[in-house]
Amino acid sequence: MVSLQRLPVPRRTISSIQSIRTTRPFHTIHHRPSSSPSTRTTIQIQIQTSKPTPLTSIRPYHSTLHPRPPTHEYTNSQTAILTASLPHIPTHGFTSAALTRGARDAGFLDVSVQLLPRGAFDLVLFWLASRRGLLRGRVEAGDVFGEGAGAAEGLSVEEKLRVLVVERLKMNVDVKGVWQDALAQMSLLGNIPLSLLELHAISNDILTLAGDTAVDSTWYARRMAVAAIYASAEVVMTRDPTPDLLETEAFVRRRFEDKEVLRGKVEGVGSWVGFWGSTAVGVGRSWGLKI
Amino acid sequence: MSARSAWRALHYSAKRRTIQPTTPYRCFSCTRLTFEQVKPEHERMTHFGFTNVPQSEKESRVGAVFSSVASSYDNMNDLMSLGIHRLWKDHFVRSLNPGTPVANRPADAKDQGWNILDIAGGTGDIAFRMLDHATNINHDLQTRVTISDINADMLAEGRKRSLETPYYNTPRLSFVEANAEHMPHIPDNSVDLYTVVFGIRNFTDKQAALNEAFRVLKPGGVFACMEFSKVENPVFDAVYKRWNFSAIPLIGQVVAGDRDSYQYLVESIERFPSQEEFRGMIQKAGFLIPGKGYENLTGGIAAIHKGIKPVTPA
Numbered sequence: 193m194v195s196l197q198r199l200p201v202p203r204r205t206i207s208s209i210q211s212i213r214t215t216r217p218f219h220t221i222h223h224r225p226s227s228s229p230s231t232r233t234t235i236q237i238q239i240q241t242s243k244p245t246p247l248t249s250i251r252p253y254h255s256t257l258h259p260r261p262p263t264h265e266y267t268n269s270q271t272a273i274l275t276a277s278l279p280h281i282p283t284h285g286f287t288s289a290a291l292t293r294g295a296r297d298a299g300f301l302d303v304s305v306q307l308l309p310r311g312a313f314d315l316v317l318f319w320l321a322s323r324r325g326l327l328r329g330r331v332e333a334g335d336v337f338g339e340g341a342g343a344a345e346g347l348s349v350e351e352k353l354r355v356l357v358v359e360r361l362k363m364n365v366d367v368k369g370v371w372q373d374a375l376a377q378m379s380l381l382g383n384i385p386l387s388l389l390e391l392h393a394i395s396n397d398i399l400t401l402a403g404d405t406a407v408d409s410t411w412y413a414r415r416m417a418v419a420a421i422y423a424s425a426e427v428v429m430t431r432d433p434t435p436d437l438l439e440t441e442a443f444v445r446r447r448f449e450d451k452e453v454l455r456g457k458v459e460g461v462g463s464w465v466g467f468w469g470s471t472a473v474g475v476g477r478s479w480g481l482k483i
Numbered sequence: 484m485s486a487r488s489a490w491r492a493l494h495y496s497a498k499r500r501t502i503q504p505t506t507p508y509r510c511f512s513c514t515r516l517t518f519e520q521v522k523p524e525h526e527r528m529t530h531f532g533f534t535n536v537p538q539s540e541k542e543s544r545v546g547a548v549f550s551s552v553a554s555s556y557d558n559m560n561d562l563m564s565l566g567i568h569r570l571w572k573d574h575f576v577r578s579l580n581p582g583t584p585v586a587n588r589p590a591d592a593k594d595q596g597w598n599i600l601d602i603a604g605g606t607g608d609i610a611f612r613m614l615d616h617a618t619n620i621n622h623d624l625q626t627r628v629t630i631s632d633i634n635a636d637m638l639a640e641g642r643k644r645s646l647e648t649p650y651y652n653t654p655r656l657s658f659v660e661a662n663a664e665h666m667p668h669i670p671d672n673s674v675d676l677y678t679v680v681f682g683i684r685n686f687t688d689k690q691a692a693l694n695e696a697f698r699v700l701k702p703g704g705v706f707a708c709m710e711f712s713k714v715e716n717p718v719f720d721a722v723y724k725r726w727n728f729s730a731i732p733l734i735g736q737v738v739a740g741d742r743d744s745y746q747y748l749v750e751s752i753e754r755f756p757s758q759e760e761f762r763g764m765i766q767k768a769g770f771l772i773p774g775k776g777y778e779n780l781t782g783g784i785a786a787i788h789k790g791i792k793p794v795t796p797a
Contacts, residue, residue: 269771269793292583299794300703302583303597303675307791309774 263325264318270307272298274318285370286316286377313383316374320390323363324397327356331401352402354448357422358441360394361429365437371430395419421447529687532750538687542633542662545685548744549605550636555739556606562734563745571780572608572680575709575787578778581676582617582626596625597675600699602663602692603682604630605637607644613678614650627655633662664691669699680709681785684755693768702794706770710761711752712779712786719782727752758786765790 266274277294284290291305291312300307308314330336336359337347347355364371378387395418404414425444432439476483528535531544552559560568581597596617601610610628617626632638638658650656661668663679663686677696686692696706714720727749735745756764762776770790778787 267771269791270773288580289584295703301675301701303579303581303705304703304791306579306705306707306789307771307773309778309789 263328264321266314266318269300269304270314271318273300273304273307274315275322277315278319278322281315281319281370282366286319286367286374287312291315310383313377313380313386316377317386317390319367319374320394323360324390324394326363327360328397328401330359331356349402349404350448350452353398353404353418354444356398356402357418357425357444358437360398360422361425361440361444362437364426364429365435368429368432371426375427375430391419391423395422398422417451421451530754532747532754541687544747545687546634548747549634549685551741552739552744553605553634553636553640556637556640557608559735559739559745562738563731567781571709571785572612574780575678575680575707576609576612576616578787579613579676579678579705579707580616580621581613582621582623584621584623596623596627598673599626599628599676599678600669600674601628601630602677602679602696603632603685604678604680605632605634605641607641607648609678609680610641610656611645611648611650614648614655618649625655627657629657629659631659631661631663631666633660635660664688664695666695666699671698672701674699675701675704677704677706678708681711683708684710684751690764690767693764693770697768697770697792700792702792704792706765706788706790706792708761708765708788709780709785710788711755712761712777712783713757714783715779716782723784758783758788761786761788769793 264271273291273295275294276298277290280290280293280297284293288305288311291308291314292302295302295304305311310317336355337352367374377383392415395415398418399414406414421444424447425440428443429437429440434440473483527538529538529541530536531541536544564571581599583596599610599613601613604610607630610630613628614626617623630638630641632641638660642658645651645656648656659668663682677700679692679696683689683692693706700706714723731749732742732746735748736742739745755761758777758779762772765776765788766772768790769792771793773789773791776788776790780786
């Protein structure tokens with residue numbers, strides 16, 4: 193007991209907290225209550241010196257340390273070849289033949305496809321990244337949910353997710369016939385890491401665009417759920433004979449229902465375990481256990 | 484009788500000794516002698532293996548090395564690299580994929596295949612592989628290769644080998660003796676693919692050769708180079724250095740009877756810039772670098788560097 197009293201007072205932790213506080217006024221936190229009766233709020237962190245942005249371009253998050261990354265990391269010449277190759281994909285598939293033709297259209301030589309070290313897989317990646325950017329652009333332009341920030345308030349996050357997944361899948365209509373090539377390319381052992389990264393990026397974008405701002409422990413679970421639904425719907429899409437991807441849309445709807453059911457089950461099990469756990473702890477304490 | 488023949492042999496050999504060779508005697512083991520030759524004080528020096536020589540002299544010295552190894556070149560490569568150099572060369576050609584497949588050729592194009600310039604490709608190793616690839620894989624019968632080498636002996640070896648290929652005496656294959664740092668016979672913007680495989684190490688002025696490559700390439704043309712490089716794993720590097728400095732000169736001595744040429748070879752490998760430095764040199768010449776810019780082979784013993792000439796000069 194005597195030795196306990198000699199313990200030094202933890203002054204260092206207090207001083208470090210103060211030092212954090214001094215830097216705090218650098219940022220302000222805006223809580224922007226939404227106009228609808230729903231309790232959803234958008235948290236936005238802005239630097240004081242930056243001028244206020246107009247409402248339409250407000251993004252749900254902002255950080256000066258992490259500016260929005262470009263959807264792909266290709267140089268100008270690479271982008272020129274890849275963009276010119278996109279129209280050749282429906283006829284030639286995700287192959288080096290499409291790249292060669294694209295290079296020729298862009299004013300390059302046949303040999304210039306050496307600019308793309310991964311060859312056809314670069315074309316797949318560029319397709320995915322550019323469609324992802326396109327989806328983001330269309331949502332921000334208000335083409336998907338309608339104009340203005342308040343237009344989409346009628347839809348819940350779940351419904352928006354479903355709309356966005358279908359919207360993204362519909363961008364693949366032209367390349368539906370050759371999409372299995374791309375899936376095959378993505379499933380090659382060396383290409384799997386980049387493919388998974390792109391799958392994470394699309395699910396992350398879809399969730400963000402749907403207005404999902406929660407940063408709790410289900411962050412990973414929700415991204416994995418969207419990624420699983422999106423990836424499985426892509427496979428279904430390659431076998432979908434309907435021109436407007438009606439079957440795929442129905443498939444996506446069913447999967448979202450499944451997801452809800454699964455979430456209900458998991459939450460039920462969680463609350464059951466939590467209830468019995470806390471009950472057991474309470475019973476134990478009433479018996480005098482030091483829990 | 485025997486005494487007479489012995490006398491005759493001695494007599495003739497004594498006579499023969501008085502004949503001076505037209506080319507100056509070049510001895511690598513006695514560097515002291517060569518350094519005693521008149522040498523202007525102010526001349527720029529460059530490295531020749533681990534020794535420094537005047538720039539004007541490096542060319543002839545490298546020439547002497549390759550003249551002496553030309554005939555045993557392939558056997559020696561097999562022994563030194565344990566046959567791996569064939570895999571590297573195959574991979575190099577496959578990744579370049581020379582030749583336009585017939586199916587990809589636009590109907591209206593007056594396409595005449597690729598114009599490939601193979602620098603320092605005297606023995607035709609790369610040139611024949613590229614022509615084979617274009618013919619057999621892409622069914623392109625118009626792609627042509629110009630083999631350029633500074634060394635007439637290496638070119639003679641390549642000519643001899645081309646007899647056994649279907650490209651002998653066709654317009655698809657030609658040989659030029661030229662210095663890669665200055666090629667006035669090749670017009671600007673005329674080459675699709677410029678390759679230099681295990682050659683640029685020996686150039687006196689590498690940057691000048693890169694600038695010349697940039698000049699002759701068409702906009703969009705590709706500079707591709709395979710060269711020995713730096714091993715990245717330190718443990719493997721130690722093993723590799725030991726092999727280089729102990730085994731290779733010995734193999735050279737036993738098989739080719741020329742230790743000094745192979746001593747020069749390993750020293751020049753050691754002196755060649757690292758992957759990043761050489762990438763910087765390619766960039767400095769004006770090329771675009773695709774991706775990382777180089778691809779390591781067998782842990783970095785060799786590396787493939789690529790650069791693309793921009794379509795609109797930046």
